[in-house]
Amino acid sequence: MNAAWAVFRRELLLAARRPAEWIQPLVFYAIVAVLFPLGVEAHDPALKVFAPAVIWVGALLAALLGVERMFRGDLDDGTLEQLLLAEAPTALLVAAKLAAHWLLTAVPLVVAAPLLGVALGLEPLAVKVLTLSLLLGTPTLMFTGGFAAALTVGAQRAGMLLPILVLPLMTPAVIFGGGAVRAANAGLPFDAPLYFLAALLALSVTLLPFAAAGALRNALE
Template sequence: MSAAGAIFRRELQIALRRRAEWAQPLVFYGIVALLFPLGIAPESPALKTFAPAIIWVGALLAALLGVERLFRADLDDGSLEQMLIAEVPLALLIAAKLAAQWLLTAAPLVIASPLLGYGLGLETGPVIVLFWSLLLGTPTLIFTGGFAAALTVGAPRAGLMLPILVLPLMTPAVIFGGGAVRAAAAGLSPEAPLYFLGALLALSLTLLPMAAAGALRNALG
């Protein structure tokens, strides 16, 4: 456990010194969300219908951007190999790394989401659902992205592969996440999709770190 804590602290420490790098996904996300009202007419009622999709697809892209370099630095400086042969289970280390990644790239998005939701014309009810759906769904996005990053880290020409691998695995989270907000906006119960997001979350938190560990060992072995 202390090992997981050590890696979590280290990720935050590094991020703190590379603030600009970590702010990029957030800025990216903000800009994407901002461009939509400019593209459709700002006062158009269509904006409200698109809001869940805009915010969820934005979260997906931001997660994708951040996760691409998840293992890259550790691979380059040789830290990854030391983690592979450490006594602590590799899955635990990966889970800690992904938790830090979530805190750095996704948590700000979750916190900023009510603002974006209101900005895109959603009412308070759907905005609350939006917040919960992102809170439940973004860890799934990050963990899925982490698994895909582990699959491709050893392959030099895998850069373009990552989105192809990640998108089919991430679609359920986006479908249910967007669906929950849409249901709330239409005055329907968002419970079912939120439960599904919870189910996905449970699966990703427990299984994906192990799969990522296996993939990482394979990629470097």
């Protein structure tokens, strides 16, 4: 457990040294959400309908921005070899690294979501559901992205391959996340999609670190 904590702390230290890496997704996210309304008519009531999708897709793309680099640096400088050779289970170390990335890149997106939701005209209840759905959904996005990054870390031009691999895997989170907000907006019960998001969260957080660890081991062979 101490080893996982060490990996987690190192990610925070690296983020403090290179703030651009976690500020960039947040800026990208804000730009997407702010520019989208400028593309439609002023006071178009349809905006409110699209708002959940805009915020969810914006969060997804923002979360994907830095994912490709997640293991690249460690592969290039040889830290990955030391992670694989450490006594602690690799899956635990990978989970710590993904959790740190979630904290650094996704939590700011979750925190910014209510602001953007209000700006796009969502009702107070829908804003709450939106934030909750992002809180439940972003770990799934981050762990899926991390798994794909582990799969492609040894490949040339992973930047091309990664979105193709990862976007289909992320669709359930977007469907249920957007669905929950739409239901709340329409005054319908919204707990079922949130339960689905929570189920996806439980599955991805427990299973994907093992898959990612296997992929990383493979990348060195």
